[in-house]
Amino acid sequence: MSETTDRSLLLRGITKSFETGAGGSKTVLEGIDLHIGPGELVVLLGANGSGKSTTLKIASGMIAPTAGEVRIGRTDITQMHGETRRQSRMKLGMVFQDARLIRRRSVLSNVLCGTLGRHQNIATALGFLPQSERPLAMACLERVGLGALAGQRASTLSGGQAQRVSVARALAQKPSVILADEPVASLDPESAEEVMTLLTTVARNERLAVLCVLHQIDLARRHATRLVGLKKGHIAFDLPASKVTDTMISTLYTRDAS
Numbered sequence: 051m052s053e054t055t056d057r058s059l060l061l062r063g064i065t066k067s068f069e070t071g072a073g074g075s076k077t078v079l080e081g082i083d084l085h086i087g088p089g090e091l092v093v094l095l096g097a098n099g100s101g102k103s104t105t106l107k108i109a110s111g112m113i114a115p116t117a118g119e120v121r122i123g124r125t126d127i128t129q130m131h132g133e134t135r136r137q138s139r140m141k142l143g144m145v146f147q148d149a150r151l152i153r154r155r156s157v158l159s160n161v162l163c164g165t166l167g168r169h170q171n172i173a174t175a176l177g178f179l180p181q182s183e184r185p186l187a188m189a190c191l192e193r194v195g196l197g198a199l200a201g202q203r204a205s206t207l208s209g210g211q212a213q214r215v216s217v218a219r220a221l222a223q224k225p226s227v228i229l230a231d232e233p234v235a236s237l238d239p240e241s242a243e244e245v246m247t248l249l250t251t252v253a254r255n256e257r258l259a260v261l262c263v264l265h266q267i268d269l270a271r272r273h274a275t276r277l278v279g280l281k282k283g284h285i286a287f288d289l290p291a292s293k294v295t296d297t298m299i300s301t302l303y304t305r306d307a308s
């Protein structure tokens with residue numbers, strides 16, 4: 051498999067039903083087909099409850115779909131078990147709404163945490179970080195423009211800086227795909243713009259596939275390669291950002307329209 055074909059995410063025929071008790075079930079995703087190629091940043095839009103988080107959880111392998119497949123490159127991660135599954139999930143870098151840094155540790159140590167999946171041994175089990183990965187962690191920190199803050203405690207960072215460190219931590223994982231769940235929800239407009247610019251740059255320069263859930267339509271329009279609208283568990287549109295009209299967006303968020 052070539053390096054770039056490995057850096058794609060495919061969701062094919064994804065359906066998800068949750069049990070509701072007394073033998074009932076509720077289908078929250080149905081027939082989701084989504085492909086994100088290397089270098090693309092695709093934004094998932096939709097009203098509360100439309101299924102965005104469930105889609106991301108299935109893409110990350112956190113929950114299993116009721117039907118369908120999730121491929122990173124050619125590997126179907128829904129069919130992987132044990133160590134192979136863990137290795138496959140290492141190819142998925144995650145960025146959350148909150149940066150989830152260890153506040154009392156240095157910025158560089160936080161980035162080093164992204165490499166832990168490659169170093170499962172007694173030392174790391176005891177809380178030691180893999181020092182052999184320091185040059186890589188430093189390079190990741192420089193890629194997000196924060197090399198100068200390597201020795202600083204994470205607790206001293208602004209929200210925007212913390213989120214950029216969390217992107218560096220995801221990069222230290224050497225991912226093929228980055229999944230970002232409302233990565234700018236807690237940030238002011240300027241920091242939000244910076245973090246979205248960073249994710250776009252990372253997608254383009256590192257040739258990674260990035261899937262991002264956003265509620266800010268203007269940011270989505272400015273930064274996404276494609277916008278995917280989810281409505282009641284179905285894909286309402288999957289189009290280049292420039293082709294998505296205001297009507298399509300308002301239909302997505304109108305509760306009583308189908």
Ligand SMILES: Nc1ncnc2c1ncn2[C@@H]1O[C@H](COP(=O)(O)OP(=O)(O)OP(=O)(O)O)[C@@H](O)[C@H]1O
Nearest residue numbers: 068069076078096097098099100101102103104105
């Ligand atoms: N574990 C679960 N058990 C039952 N129903 C669930 C579960 N997780 C999600 N749901 C339901 O699935 C639907 C989609 O939820 P999901 O969280 O994916 O939506 P969302 O688009 O991410 O919403 P939001 O924008 O509010 O985060 C909702 O109706 C939700 O109640």
